[in-house]
Amino acid sequence: MQQCDFAVIGGGLVGSAIAYGLASQGHQVSVLDEGDVAYRASRGNFGLVWVQGKGQEIPLYSRWSMRSASLWAALSQELFELTGVATQHHNPGGVHLCYSQAELANREVELNALAQATGRQFTFDMLDHDQLRDLIPEIGESVTGASWSSWDGHANPLYLLRALHNGIRHYGGEFVPGSKVNRIRRNGGSFVIERDHQTLTVGRVILAAGLGNRELAPQVGLDAPLVPNRGEILVTERMRPLLDLPTTYLRQTGEGSILMGDSHEDVGFDDGTETPVLAQIAQRAVRALPALANTRVVRSWGALRVMTPDGYPLYQASESHPGAFVACCHSGVTLAAAHAKCLAPWFAGAEAPSEITPFTAERFHVQTSIPA
Numbered sequence: 001m002q003q004c005d006f007a008v009i010g011g012g013l014v015g016s017a018i019a020y021g022l023a024s025q026g027h028q029v030s031v032l033d034e035g036d037v038a039y040r041a042s043r044g045n046f047g048l049v050w051v052q053g054k055g056q057e058i059p060l061y062s063r064w065s066m067r068s069a070s071l072w073a074a075l076s077q078e079l080f081e082l083t084g085v086a087t088q089h090h091n092p093g094g095v096h097l098c099y100s101q102a103e104l105a106n107r108e109v110e111l112n113a114l115a116q117a118t119g120r121q122f123t124f125d126m127l128d129h130d131q132l133r134d135l136i137p138e139i140g141e142s143v144t145g146a147s148w149s150s151w152d153g154h155a156n157p158l159y160l161l162r163a164l165h166n167g168i169r170h171y172g173g174e175f176v177p178g179s180k181v182n183r184i185r186r187n188g189g190s191f192v193i194e195r196d197h198q199t200l201t202v203g204r205v206i207l208a209a210g211l212g213n214r215e216l217a218p219q220v221g222l223d224a225p226l227v228p229n230r231g232e233i234l235v236t237e238r239m240r241p242l243l244d245l246p247t248t249y250l251r252q253t254g255e256g257s258i259l260m261g262d263s264h265e266d267v268g269f270d271d272g273t274e275t276p277v278l279a280q281i282a283q284r285a286v287r288a289l290p291a292l293a294n295t296r297v298v299r300s301w302g303a304l305r306v307m308t309p310d311g312y313p314l315y316q317a318s319e320s321h322p323g324a325f326v327a328c329c330h331s332g333v334t335l336a337a338a339h340a341k342c343l344a345p346w347f348a349g350a351e352a353p354s355e356i357t358p359f360t361a362e363r364f365h366v367q368t369s370i371p372a
C-alpha cells in the first residue's frame with residue numbers, strides 16, 4: 001500500500017521547491033534528506049536570482065530563467081504570508097562589471113546575441129563608468145562600465161530554504177532530515193524507498209539529491225553524470241548601505257554584510273577553502289568597491305556546485321520506471337520559482353514546461369561514429 005503520493009529525495013533548494021509546489025497542489029509529499037553529512041550547495045551559495053548572460057548556447061535556458069525570475073516576487077510573498085519567513089527577495093536589476101573597453105564591447109556583443117535569440121524578451125543596457133556610478137556611487141575608478149539587466153535580483157537562500165520547508169509542512173507535507181536513501185526499487189506500480197531500517201512506499205519519486213543523484217539515478221533507469229565544482233565565498237561585517245543592487249560577484253545582504261564570491265574550481269569533492277583563492281576574491285572586490293579595503297571579513301566557506309557536463313540543468317522522466325524523475329541544476333536559487341510553479345505540476349501529470357525540452361541526459365550520449 002502506498003504511504004504517500006510522492007517521495008522527494010533531497011531537501012536542498014531544488015527538492016524543497018518541487019516538494020512545496022506539489023504539497024501546495026494538494027499532493028501528499030515526503031521529503032527525505034540525508035542532512036549535514038552530505039554536500040549541500042543550497043546552504044553555501046551566493047543568493048543571486050540571475051538571468052543576465054544565461055543560455056548563450058541554449059536560449060531556452062534564458063527563457064526558463066526569465067520565467068522563474070518573473071514568478072519569484074509572487075512566490076516570495078506567498079511564502080511570507082504562509083510562513084512569516086521573508087526571503088529578502090529584491091529585484092533592482094543587476095550589473096556585470098567590466099574592466100576595459102574591449103571587455104565591455106565583448107559583453108555587449110554576447111548579450112545582444114542572447115537578446116536576439118530570445119526574441120528580445122531578454123533586455124539589457126550597457127553602462128559607462130559615469131552611468132554605473134549613478135547606480136553605485138562608490139564604484140572603483142578602474143571599473144570601465146557594466147551591463148545592467150532589470151531581470152536580475154537576489155535573495156537570502158537560507159531564508160528561502162526555511163520558508164520552503166515551513167511551507168511544505170503548512171500544506172501537510174513531511175520533511176525528514178537525517179534520512180539517507182540507500183536504495184530505490186519498484187514494487188508493482190509503486191516505488192519502495194529504502195533507508196536505514198525503514199522503507200517508504202510511494203507512487204512517484206523525484207530525485208533531487210544534488211550530487212547524490214549520481215548514485216540514485218541508475219536505480220530508476222536514469223543517468224545523472226554530475227560533477228562538483230567548488231565556489232568560495234567571503235562575508236564581511238555589517239556595513240553601511242554600499243550596494244543597492246547585486247553584481248555577479250558582490251552583493252549586500254539585507255543585514256548589511258557584503259558577500260564576495262565566487263570562484264569556479266575543479267577540485268573534486270573538496271568543499272574547503274584556500275587562502276590564495278580567498279585573497280584573489282578579496283582583491284577583486286576591493287577593486288570594484290574600494291570602501292571594502294579596511295573591512296573585516298567575518299566568515300568564509302567553500303561549497304560544491306551541482307554541475308552537468310555542459311552546465312545546463314537536467315530534468316528527465318524515466319522511461320523504464322514510469323513515475324520516477326530526476327531534477328538538478330546549478331542555479332537552484334534563480335530557478336526556485338519555476339521549480340515550484342512549473343516543474344512540480346509536470347511531475348504530477350501536467351504537460352512538461354516547453355522551456356525544459358533540451359534538458360535531458362540524451363544530450364550527453366552523443367554517438368561518435370568511426371569511419372570504416
Ligand SMILES: Cc1cc2nc3c(=O)[nH]c(=O)nc-3n(C[C@H](O)[C@H](O)[C@H](O)COP(=O)(O)OP(=O)(O)OC[C@H]3O[C@@H](n4cnc5c(N)ncnc54)[C@H](O)[C@@H]3O)c2cc1C
Binds near residue numbers: 033041043208230334
Ligand atoms: C558557491 C556557490 C554559489 C552559488 N550561487 C548561486 C547563485 O547565486 N544563484 C543560484 O541560483 N544558484 C547558485 N548556486 C547554485 C545553487 O546553490 C544550487 O543550484 C542549488 O543549491 C542546488 O540545490 P540542490 O537541492 O540540487 O542540491 P543540494 O543543495 O546539494 O541538496 C541536495 C540535498 O540532497 C541530499 N541528499 C544527497 N544524497 C541523498 C540521499 N542518498 N538520500 C537523501 N538525501 C540525499 C543532501 O542532504 C542535500 O540536502 C551556487 C552554488 C555554489 C556552490
